[in-house]
Amino acid sequence: MNLIEWIELPNLGDHRGSLVVAEANRNVPFSIQRLYYIFGAQPDVPRGFHAHKDLQQIAFCIQGSCKMLMDNGKEKLEVLIGQSNKGLFIPPMVWHEMHDFSKDCILLVLASDYYDESDYIRNYDQFLKELHKTCTQ
Numbered sequence: 001m002n003l004i005e006w007i008e009l010p011n012l013g014d015h016r017g018s019l020v021v022a023e024a025n026r027n028v029p030f031s032i033q034r035l036y037y038i039f040g041a042q043p044d045v046p047r048g049f050h051a052h053k054d055l056q057q058i059a060f061c062i063q064g065s066c067k068m069l070m071d072n073g074k075e076k077l078e079v080l081i082g083q084s085n086k087g088l089f090i091p092p093m094v095w096h097e098m099h100d101f102s103k104d105c106i107l108l109v110l111a112s113d114y115y116d117e118s119d120y121i122r123n124y125d126q127f128l129k130e131l132h133k134t135c136t137q
């Protein structure tokens with residue numbers, strides 16, 4: 001699987017404005033159990049710095065933009081999230097860091113499960129160790 005996968009949702013907008021639809025197990029490749037959104041983030045205060053063991057997520061900037069660094073332990077790529085109907089798929093075991101939030105940024109995230117702190121790997125060395133374990137199993 002490519003490190004960078006975009007999920008593009010249909011924009012059913014018309015002269016009245018835009019309307020973007022996300023449907024679980026249709027144009028979103030998992031059952032959505034949770035959504036959360038981040039706004040008012042400081043442009044110079046990065047967030048993230050973790051990977052998830054099992055969680056799948058898609059991150060959209062429904063307003064403004066931010067950058068996301070994605071790291072699977074072999075490759076690191078940085079992308080700009082900045083199109084309201086184009087979300088970045090964040091699979092399990094990808095270290096991710098968000099930064100350079102625009103002042104108006106609203107980052108909306110669809111998640112495949114409820115919040116569970118034990119699913120987070122917040123230490124980079126631990127992340128590399130877990131990856132190595134998976135590869136040698």
Ligand code: T46
Pocket residue numbers: 034036038047048049057059090109115
């Ligand atoms: C992710 C990136 C893209 C909850 O209690 N419930 C929740 O659903 C979430 C998302 C967070 N929290 C708590 C956990 C922390 O005490 O809210 C606090 C801030 O979360 P965190 O520092 O993890 O926020 P970010 O912006 O670093 O990461 C978030 C998500 O947590 C994470 O899953 O992938 O956005």
